[in-house]
Amino acid sequence: MRRLLLQILLLIGVLLGGAPSGVWAQEVSTESGEVAPQFGEESAEAKEKLDVVGLIFDHINDSYSWHIATIDGHHVEIPLLCIVRSEEGRWYAFSSARVSHGHSYEGFYVAPEGEKWEGKLVALGSNGEVYRPLDLSFTKNAAGLMINSLLLVAIILGVARWYRRRNYDVHAVPRGFVGAVEMLTMSIEDDIIRPSVGKDYKRYSPYLLTAFYFIFVNNLMGLVPAFPGGANTTGNIAVTLIMALATMFAVNVFGNKEYWKEILWPDVPVWMKFPIPLMPVIELFGVISKPFALTVRLFANILAGHTVILALTCLVFISVSMGTTMNIVMTIFSVLLSVFMLVLEILVAYIQAYVFTMLSSVFVGLSRKEHHAAHKTKK
Numbered sequence: 001m002r003r004l005l006l007q008i009l010l011l012i013g014v015l016l017g018g019a020p021s022g023v024w025a026q027e028v029s030t031e032s033g034e035v036a037p038q039f040g041e042e043s044a045e046a047k048e049k050l051d052v053v054g055l056i057f058d059h060i061n062d063s064y065s066w067h068i069a070t071i072d073g074h075h076v077e078i079p080l081l082c083i084v085r086s087e088e089g090r091w092y093a094f095s096s097a098r099v100s101h102g103h104s105y106e107g108f109y110v111a112p113e114g115e116k117w118e119g120k121l122v123a124l125g126s127n128g129e130v131y132r133p134l135d136l137s138f139t140k141n142a143a144g145l146m147i148n149s150l151l152l153v154a155i156i157l158g159v160a161r162w163y164r165r166r167n168y169d170v171h172a173v174p175r176g177f178v179g180a181v182e183m184l185t186m187s188i189e190d191d192i193i194r195p196s197v198g199k200d201y202k203r204y205s206p207y208l209l210t211a212f213y214f215i216f217v218n219n220l221m222g223l224v225p226a227f228p229g230g231a232n233t234t235g236n237i238a239v240t241l242i243m244a245l246a247t248m249f250a251v252n253v254f255g256n257k258e259y260w261k262e263i264l265w266p267d268v269p270v271w272m273k274f275p276i277p278l279m280p281v282i283e284l285f286g287v288i289s290k291p292f293a294l295t296v297r298l299f300a301n302i303l304a305g306h307t308v309i310l311a312l313t314c315l316v317f318i319s320v321s322m323g324t325t326m327n328i329v330m331t332i333f334s335v336l337l338s339v340f341m342l343v344l345e346i347l348v349a350y351i352q353a354y355v356f357t358m359l360s361s362v363f364v365g366l367s368r369k370e371h372h373a374a375h376k377t378k379k
Contacts, residue, residue: 052314054113060232060306061119062141064096064110068227075101078227080143084108085134087125096137108133144221144231145239152217155181188212188357196361197368204364207250211243212357219302219349223342234352235303237295244294247360252287255367263287290363294356301352305345312338 058067066078079097086092086107098105099121102112107124111117117132125131159181166172174182193208194201218239221229233239263283265273272279312334319330 052311052318055314056307056310059230059310060235060303062139062232062236063119064121064137064139065100066140066143066227066231080140081138082108082121083136083138084121084123085136086123087131087133140231141233141236141239144228144233145218147228148218148221148231148233149214151221152213155217156213185209188354192354192358193361196358196365198365200368204250204361207246208357208361208364211247211360212353215243215298215356216349216353219352220346222302222306223345223349232303232306234298235306237299240299241291241295243298243356244291247294247363248287248291250360251290251363251367254364258369259367294359297359298352298356301348305341305348309338309341309345312341 064082065080068076068078070076077097077100079095079100081093082096082099083091083093092106092108094105099108099110103109108121109123111120111122111130113119116122116130120132121135121137122130123133159178162174162178173179188209189205193205197204197208215234218233222232222234224230264280266279266283268279315334316327316331319327322330
């Protein structure tokens with residue numbers, strides 16, 4: 001039994017070892033100026049040194065194509081749509097395959113490592129200097145957001161279909177996947193949104209539940225190693241920033257008079273408000289800091305989780321040069337820790353969605369409560 005378990009762990013390690021083979025590929029310039037990958041004996045030295053940092057950042061950073069695998073030196077990728085505007089004002093739309101692996105198209109190319117705007121589309125201007133064009137490209141993260149959003153819509157509509165079919169039976173109890181979704185929805189509604197927001201919680205429930213499921217689905221899909229998963233959507237600070245701004249829009253636009261009175265003219269001694277508006281400035285700073293906290297909390301936790309899992313996986317390849325025995329031990333250690341971290345990240349995926357929804361509900365509730373009115377009523 002132990003021998004069989006060891007063989008299974010070694011097999012998993014071998015399968016995981018095929019993922020970063022593209023990192024060992026070296027690119028050299030040919031006489032025609034194009035870049036071509038070189039393999040075989042010339043890349044033997046490169047195989048001994050795995051670029052762990054490059055591998056990790058290759059996963060967590062955004063890209064113009066969706067890399068699936070590297071087979072015998074050939075990159076299997078899904079090209080995405082690039083949309084850019086040159087300095088002359090002309091718009092260009094082309095496949096990312098035209099600018100991948102060092103190629104250029106109509107003067108546009110992806111900035112290589114070590115240069116300014118590394119990994120982004122750039123172009124050579126009329127003055128001979130490299131500039132960053134207006135870039136509206138459909139990148140990997142954008143494609144991942146689209147796929148995950150469609151998956152979320154399919155899940156919600158599938159659950160709603162069950163209820164539409166059984167609306168004649170008020171005693172029908174959902175089972176399986178529909179029952180799990182109902183249980184999760186009711187727990188968020190009853191335990192977070194209703195007590196945090198207050199009496200008009202139904203006004204905000206659609207947004208808050210959408211935010212919870214959107215983050216939860218994107219977190220889970222980010223843990224799937226193969227297409228259509230693997231996109232680091234919630235580990236991208238631009239995505240978390242937009243979600244935080246959506247929450248703060250709901251808080252500040254729909255906040256009542258009592259909320260703004262507490263910010264602009266709080267219940268403190270007058271000398272702290274006039275002539276120097278000390279407390280209003282502090283309160284306005286709090287309005288700005290809340291979306292910052294929402295942004296960084298989600299972004300940092302998801303990004304850290306992906307980084308740790310990739311670093312643990314790389315132990316298999318780093319230990320190759322340490323000998324067979326050490327490589328076997330480190331492979332088992334790496335696989336066990338990677339599995340543990342994946343299970344932990346599933347829990348983190350839920351916790352981060354839960355925390356974001358809870359904080360958003362609390363912020364909304366603070367903008368809706370009638371503190372002074374309630375105080376006067378008690379008197």
